[in-house]
Amino acid sequence: MHGALTKATKEWPSIYFRTSIPEQYRNYLATKSKLAIFEPWHIGEKEPIPSVDLSQCEVVFTLGLIDDLSILDLAPNVRWVQSVSVGLDALLNERTIQQDLMITNTKGCTSVPIAEHTLAMMLGFSKNIPALITNQQTNVWGKVPVNDLAQANVCIIGYGQIGYEIAKRCKAFGMNITGCRRHPTVVSDNYADTIVGMDQVDDVLTEADYVVLALPATAETDNFLNADRIKKIKQGAVVINVGRGNAVVEADLVDALIDGHIRGAALDVFQVEPLPKTHPFWNMEQVIVSAHQAYFSNQNMDRIMNLFAKNMERYLTGQPLINQINKQKGY
Structure with missing residues (x-):
């Protein structure tokens, strides 16, 4: 790990990681966050059912491209959703657009x-x-x-x-x-x-x-x-x-x-x-x-996690988030 991820200082809020996170990041995130919940989910797999109480989660880190955020019923206190993908095809729906919810993507990471x-x-x-x-x-x-x-x-x-x-x-x-x-x-x-x-x-x-x-x-x-x-x-x-x-x-x-x-x-x-x-x-x-894999690289997660860490520091200090999308325009 390197970059912004290792420079993070303040304790992070409770986060629901709704995708697969490599072990080297899981250990760090678990110690850095007030509460870190990991539900592995790969594209093509059936959507996981949350196994724990999400009522205290402020942040969701999710696949994005195939996630309609129906879990918001279980996580009413979420204020920020970080999509792992750049595209937000399913993530932007009537509910998420109307709700007071910040959504960021990984533009630039892929x-x-x-x-x-x-x-x-x-x-x-x-x-x-x-x-x-x-x-x-x-x-x-x-x-x-x-x-x-x-x-x-x-x-x-x-x-x-x-x-x-x-x-x-x-x-x-x-x-x-x-x-x-x-x-x-x-x-x-x-x-x-x-x-x-x-x-x-x-x-x-x-x-x-x-x-x-x-x-x-x-x-x-x-x-x-x-x-x-x-x-x-x-x-x-x-x-x-x-x-x-x-x-x-x-x-x-x-x-x-x-x-x-x-x-x-x-x-x-x-x-x-x-x-x-x-x-x-x-x-x-x-x-x-090719099977929607042009974006894929073994180096992607490094870039995504460092972007997330930078944004977390901005979130904790009330600064505008990097890659916050315009929900009405869809990008």
Whole structure:
């Protein structure tokens, strides 16, 4: 352990940890908090039923992405919810929005692994790595067609912290980068060559060799990439989605992949997860499917716990919390 976690001073309030916490953190948290309750919960598992009284808990540290916080009936004194995920798909509902409750996410903690995953997918397509693997598996000694990333055009839609880290790595490869965001203001230490507003997305898609979606799940991003918008994308481009599955009309993307307008797609998120076994994406050679794991890294928990410790010190001293989300906007 290092960083803010080891610098914490005041006693922490009672906390309900509604996810799996590695042993090296559990011991520290148990001694630091007035009361620390641990209920292991992995994504994909059945939601645990609280085994103890939660009436004294002030803080909940939870998965977030699949947690609707129905436990608030058992924890009426909760004032702050720390989501382990960046997305808050299930966490934001009518009750949590209306209740006097602070909600924070882990924005920034997973930006690096998501950015690295994105570059891995770009390299996979530019260097035709799936074809190389197929040749190896079939004992074929032969060249495959490849392209450079240098001078290729990438359009990053959703130019927040994740988009920034993606652009940083794209710049190292000599790519031409356009960032699209709600407010196209100048970003400090910017790596994008151009930043445009979301109302200009269709204009920049026409030159994009790679279209990267890093959008949050909101009503505004529902079905963002539909048939009409796909037609505006440069012929032969690659689509990469590391944001949220709601942004893509999957049937329209399948059609564009079949007719060749879109050369390939690397998809980490989907409308329905787990991706149904009958979905055509599974059997399309030009598609790389990953199981919503672009964010994952063995270093994530270090970053998350240090963010939580920093926020706890702010919470105890009445300062604004880092990454406190606007519950009405959803991010």
